[in-house]
Amino acid sequence: MSVRISVLLCFSLACTSAVAASVPSRVDSVVVYPEGATVTRVASVVLNAGDNDVTFTGLVNAIDADRLRVEVADNGVRIGQVRLATEQQRDVLDAEIAAVQLDIDAVTERILAIADSSKAAKLQLTFLEGIATGYSKEAGRESIRGAADLNAWKAALGLLLSASADASKIIRENDVKSRELSKDLSLLQRKLSDLSGGSLATTAIELSLHSNRSVQAEIRLHYFQDDASWLPHYEARLDSNSGELLLAQQASVHQETDEDWTNVKLTLSTSQPGGELMAPTLESEFLNVEVPRPQKARRAGVAADRYVASPMALEEVVVTGTRVARADVGNFAVNYDIPGRISLANDSDEGVTLDLANFQFVAELVTQVVPRNSTQAFLAARFIYDRTLPLYGSGMTVFVDGAYAGNTEMPTALPQAELLLPMGQDRRIEVDAQTQGGEDRQDGIISKRKTEATDYVFVITNRRAAPSYVEVMDLYPVARNKSVDVEVPRTATVPDERDVDNEPGLILWKKTLGPGETWRIRHQYTVSYPADMVLVRE
DSSP, X not given: OOOEEEEEOOOOTTOOOOOOEEEOOEEEXXXXXXXXXEEEEEEEEEEXXXXXXXXXXXXXXXXXXXXXXXXXEOTTEEEEEEEEEEEEOHHHXXXXXXXXXXXXXXXXXXXXHXXXXXXXXXXXXXXXXXXXXXXXXXXXXXXXXXXXXXXXXXXXXXXXHHHHHHHHHHHHHHHHXXXXXXXXXXXXXHHHHHHHTSOSEEEEEEEEEXXXXXXXXXXXXXXXXXXXXXXXXXXXXXXXXXXXXXXXXXXXXXXXXXXXXXXXXEXXXXXXXXSOOSOXXXXXXXXXXXXXXXXXXXXXXXXXXXOOOOGGGOOOOOOOOOOOOOEEEOSSOEEEEOSSOEEEOSOTTOXXXXXXXXXXXXXXXXXXXXXXXXXXXXXXXXXXXXXXXXXXXXXXXXXXXXXXXXXXXXXXXXXXXXXXXXXXXXXXXXXXXXEOXXXXXXXXSSSOXXXXXXXXXXXXXXXXXXOEEEEXXXXXXXXXXXTOEEEOOTTSOOOXXXXXXXXXXXXXXXXXXXXXXXXXXXXXXXXXXXXXSOOOOO
């Protein structure tokens, strides 16, 4: 059984070493985090018994020695000294820039040639149009004289149509070629820009290895890269007849590092290695009090004394305390192992979207209405997320009965949590808010009070051929001052819930409406307050 030997590295870039054998390596696997990625390079090295020096060259320049790790999968090999060195790449880079510039010049010449071809074809169409107009006038005059040659007209018309079709085809084909070449030119120009502003150096890693025998060993280099990321995205597909909800979890992966990832094993992790590892610390807080000293009479130009602490009035307060795609679900993070191998270029405009998981639920359909704010009804799907895999909040695309409904946000879903996912407008539920013109008044003789009345009738109608569960939300104002009274008359429809979601004053009416059924809700309340005050709504 092989044993992996690993060391953490933190050496000066100025180190030097003896001549070492240079070995090729390849990127074998990558773990991408929401911010950053750990890249693993693999090399197979033949080691002699005794001491060996091995050099990995051509690595990206942005390698943090504090986050570099080396592994040898052989318990007979011991890692000795590890050195990082910088290799200048000016000559190589200049040659790459020159080659890309030649490609840009060639593509530009092809675009110009296509433009010339299209210009000639357009001139040909204009010329043919002129011939056709002139020939038509001449043919008209001959027809009047009775000397028209129908066969000659047909032959001429056929030639004009054929030549016009050929010219139009050339223009269409040139447009397609021009668009494709413009894309190629854009990529080349971006590559030239990246090279021109890119790193002029690469990193070499030099290892001293001691082996107790001759062996072919596998060496792995793990290093962290900042310019990579992934984000979850969700797709919700609802069947409104059955209530079946398909929730598909996807991942969008981007990388802008200095190297391509070609045919790699990819893992997406929810871990945050770039975040804080320790909880914030607090320092003790001490409290004291001061007794104000009576103020002296203020003289012109002299400020009165403020507060002077009396030694007898001081009390010391001492504060003490103690500081303290196959989803691999851990206690603190989830790792998605993407099946197979993928390739992802280091192009800022290129990314990849991957399927992670699909979940099937039977949801309760809820039509939500807030009549005073909107006469639109909104469909939502409510269900218990009964899976063990946590889902992290992000964007979500919604489809209802196969039709695209729009984009919204998927909330973070923890196991056994109740979720309510918005599904868009519900046009089969009619909503009307009819104001009844509540009467405002002023009462009292000595202590006058103003009273403001709110009086609505909400009319909800189910236009579906099946029952629909509807929730209507509104509010009763909450008084912050005891001089403000909020009263609900007996004629008001009693809500089914108060202080919904622990929000003071929010109320909810709930009902399942049969096909064609209409529901009338009387929403009434009065607010009274002293007439000499102004009512402030917060």
